[in-house]
Amino acid sequence: EPEVTQTPSHQVTQMGQEVILRCVPISNHLYFYWYRQILGQKVEFLVSFYNNEISEKSEIFDDQFSVERPDGSNFTLKIRSTKLEDSAMYFCATERERQETQYFGPGTRLLVL
């Protein structure tokens, strides 16, 4: 069964450093999302992406965050200057059509020191 993959599975970085989290969507999926889950808290929506542009973003998704599909396959989330509070599990999700199941990747656990 096709699945969403994410790399790396874990990343440790120093505060102020840039990180790029990568997601490989299921091949025929058109809608892409990033969510995050701070330890012990809810999974929160960050951003949705369709047709090479952001469709919607939450208040969490400030100027430090950006998303792109650099090569038409990978879907990336970049955090330009990480803060301690960016430490969380980041999930990528993809969807073939609107109103269908969102398939979630296994997540990247980011720790900012």
Added chain:
Amino acid sequence: KQEVTQIPAALSVPEGENLVLNCSFTDSAIYNLQWFRQDPGKGLTSLLLIQSSQREQTSGRLNASLDKSSGRSTLYIAASQPGDSATYLCAVNSGGYQKVTFGTGTKLQVIP
């Protein structure tokens, strides 16, 4: 703004018992509702998806129901097993570009 609440926050049952997990949401204008399972420190596994036009979905020992007008969904687990121990998340898909709003989850422990 959609709010999703799950009750109870934690549940401990003996193996073999049937159980019900509850999810409520504030805005009934939804596209669909998903139930997920999350093991500690792991990702999200989709269990069931109910479209807004449906009343229930079944998969094996799991049955999810949806009452959109009252803003409620339940996940019924029959004949619980220790392997069912995990956190169960309810997620509502509504508005905008299909962003999903998650509940806080119910942590289930099935005791052998």
